[in-house]
Amino acid sequence: MNELGKPSGEAVAVYRARVRGCLLGGAVGDALGYPIEFSALERIRATHGPRGLTGLVTASTGAGAVGLVSDDTQMTLFTVEGLRQAHQQGHGPRLGSAGFRLVRWAYERWLETQRRTGPHESELAQPSGGSYAGPRGGLVTEGWLYSRRAPGNACLSGLALDLVPDPAAPLGPPGPINSDSKGCGAVMRSAPFGLTGATAEEAFDSAARCAQTTHGHPTGYYAAGALAAIVAHLVDGESVEGAVLRALRLLGRHPGHEETTAALTQALDLAAEGAPSAERVERLGAGWIAEEALAIGVYAALAAPGTEEALLLAVNHSGDSDSTGSVCGNILGARHGDHALPHPWVERVEGRARIAVLADDLAAACLPG
Known part of the structure; x- marks a missing residue:
């Protein structure tokens, strides 16, 4: 910080690079994994060679397009939009009821994109149901x-x-919506909570509470909170291993954390065992549920020698390859910045320019001073 309480130019550049890296890295991992999301490892190797997938390939949907992103990136971007609006209106970094409402409205806008074939001027201002009163456009x-x-x-x-979400309610019990659901649909959208300048504890709390809007099982929302906390530590300059260890200490304060803690601990132990492989990845599960997706993303980021190798490790398995790739990309980008991502892949990702602009807008809204 300088004498006016503002970060230095170098600190701002590093922060912006990490925000861009987190969002673009998540999109790259998502785009890598999306075409093979429902394929067994044996089929992936039979189709793409003994090393498995080695780069972006054509998705089965989208008229043969390469670099398409899935709902993982879509929901992550709407999370960013809600958080940016919350900060612009003075509701961050610790989100209260008003901030949670803005994020909830952002998710409502994402839901509208899943119900329609495209934006229509007559419907943009007032989505179906007539009760929406949030920000328009975007x-x-x-x-x-x-x-x-x-x-x-x-x-x-x-x-x-x-x-x-009620910011005063205890986190521990199952949430009121989908109380038995711990799928990875909350963790895969939650990295942005760690990008806002919030402390790791604040990021954990906000991400976990917003996860409860869809996933009520404690593991479903604790995994989301843990990813946000890991990202917050990475943005502050922590190593991946250090960020995970600190997130584990934070998790341990909450009742019902055991499944998420066990999965992250297993990922740390597995990364220390030796050379990474798809077979080791599959010892962590398939990634369809929250703690497994988080653990696979963490393992790949820790075990592989470089960002390209880590992203490929995160997607080459029998399971939810786009979500595990997305989580790994979020972690790598937040740690190393966008310049460390494989640029030939970044350049081909759907919506790349819009994602970069949204990242810069979030960074600008969250910078102190």
Whole structure:
């Protein structure tokens, strides 16, 4: 900080690079994994060679397009939009009821993109149902986001209800919506909570509470909170291992943390065992549920020698490859910044320019002073 309480130019540049890196890295991992999301490892290797997938390939949807992103990136971007609006209106970094409402409205706008084929002027200002009173415009006007890319049932059903998190309610019990759901649909959208300048504890709390709008099982929302806390530590300059260890200490304060803690601990132990492989990845599960997706993303980021190798490790397995790739990309980008990402892949990711602009807008809204 300088004498006016503002960060130095170098600190601002590093922060902006990490915000861009987190969002673009998540999109790259998502785009890598999306075409093979439902493929077994044996089929991936039979199709792409003994090393498995080695780069971006054509998705089965989207008229043969390369670099398409899934609901993981879509929901992450709407999370960013809600958080940026909350900070612009003075409701951050620790979100209260008003901030949670803005994020909830952002998710409602994402839900509209899953119900329509594209934006319509007559409907942008007032989505169906007539009760929406949030900010207009923004991402909901982007035609490329009106693609239904296998969204999770818990996200669709949860957002059809109007739950706004209560910042005073205890986190421990199962949430009121989808109380038995711990799918990865909350963790894969939650990295932005760690990008806002919030402390790791604040990021954890906000991400976990917003996860409860769709996933009520404690593991479903604790995994979301843990990813946000890890990202917050990475933005502050912590190593990946150090960020995970500190997130584990934070998790341990909350009742019902055991599944998330066990998965992260297993990922740390596995990364220390030796050379990474797809077979080791599959010892952590398939990534369809929250703690497994988080653990696979963490393991890949820790075990592989470089960002490209880590992203490929995160997606080459029998399971939810786009979500595990997205989580790994969030972690790598927040740690190393956007310049460390494989640029040939970044350049081909759907919506790349819009994602970069949204990242810079979030950084600008959250910078002190």
